[in-house]
Amino acid sequence: MSRIVTIGAAQMGAIAPDESRESCVARMVELIRQAKSRGCTFVVFPELALTTFFPRYFEEDISRMDHWYETEMPGPATRPLFEAASEAGIGFYLGYAELTPDGHRFNSAILVDETGRINGKYRKVHLPGHSEYEPHRPFQHLEKRYFEPGDLGFGVWRQHGGIIGMAICNDRRWAETYRVMGLKGAEMIVLGYNTPDLNTSGHEPNHLRMFHNHLAMQANAYMNGCWVVGVAKAGIEDGCMLIGGSCIIQPSGEITAVATSLEDELITTAGDLDLCNMPKATIFNFAKHRRIEHYGIIASQTGAELPTKLSEVAE
Numbered sequence: 001m002s003r004i005v006t007i008g009a010a011q012m013g014a015i016a017p018d019e020s021r022e023s024c025v026a027r028m029v030e031l032i033r034q035a036k037s038r039g040c041t042f043v044v045f046p047e048l049a050l051t052t053f054f055p056r057y058f059e060e061d062i063s064r065m066d067h068w069y070e071t072e073m074p075g076p077a078t079r080p081l082f083e084a085a086s087e088a089g090i091g092f093y094l095g096y097a098e099l100t101p102d103g104h105r106f107n108s109a110i111l112v113d114e115t116g117r118i119n120g121k122y123r124k125v126h127l128p129g130h131s132e133y134e135p136h137r138p139f140q141h142l143e144k145r146y147f148e149p150g151d152l153g154f155g156v157w158r159q160h161g162g163i164i165g166m167a168i169c170n171d172r173r174w175a176e177t178y179r180v181m182g183l184k185g186a187e188m189i190v191l192g193y194n195t196p197d198l199n200t201s202g203h204e205p206n207h208l209r210m211f212h213n214h215l216a217m218q219a220n221a222y223m224n225g226c227w228v229v230g231v232a233k234a235g236i237e238d239g240c241m242l243i244g245g246s247c248i249i250q251p252s253g254e255i256t257a258v259a260t261s262l263e264d265e266l267i268t269t270a271g272d273l274d275l276c277n278m279p280k281a282t283i284f285n286f287a288k289h290r291r292i293e294h295y296g297i298i299a300s301q302t303g304a305e306l307p308t309k310l311s312e313v314a315e
């Protein structure tokens, strides 16, 4: 039986700070309509797809930021997306800010099946940025202030005839993200991102932002024998430029489709999940080739620990 999933990567252009949830959802419903007309069965939306990227704003009292978060999913504003997608027979990934009933805040994403049922939830593990106002930066990146590190790990779910895993933005830069899901058999890893074109932590030529975006996702698609779908929120959002470059990557590491605008734009690929079979059975046959006796510090040590004596390097 064929395992072709026609994938839609639904890049979104900027969301202004005063743009309503209803307006964002209407834009997503239009992307679902396009996806249906192009034969898609699965659509990936960006990180924090219902609001502007609010971690760029500092607020002393975090409870004053509550309006940026969702307390139910779907809620009144998001239900039309669930209805449009299920009517179209399309499953989707959606990123949003989550405020739990007991007051925890996460940068979250859900995996919804083609009937509109939430099949999986992921909470962002690798939170970039800082937790306090840093005046030397041209804009803030306060994810460490407004979110706790995800507490659900890197799950995978059976959907669309395959095994799908989720990540969010900065997670895509970490090999561990993909390898944990690879060890659970992930055949497609989907993620949304909001990436400024400027590194405010250190000097870096702007073109490297796109290079590193694609480099990390392509390399890890190859090294885990899986599809990777990365979807941007792009364009100038409240004066801050976010890179686009949304793309669909096959298990060879090659890009099969890439967005060319910084606007709402749907790109698609008829993705054969069986393309994962050869790399998973050969060069990246984990059971056959991994040498876990040498990998222990990956899960027990956070920072680099340097050798104390020069001779230790050679021994």
Ligand code: CDT
Residues within 6 Å of the ligand: 047, 128, 129, 141, 168, 169, 170, 171, 173, 193, 194, 195, 196
């Ligand atoms: N949203 C997000 O995770 N963005 C980061 C920007 C890092 S700069 C603090 C990213 O890795 O793209």
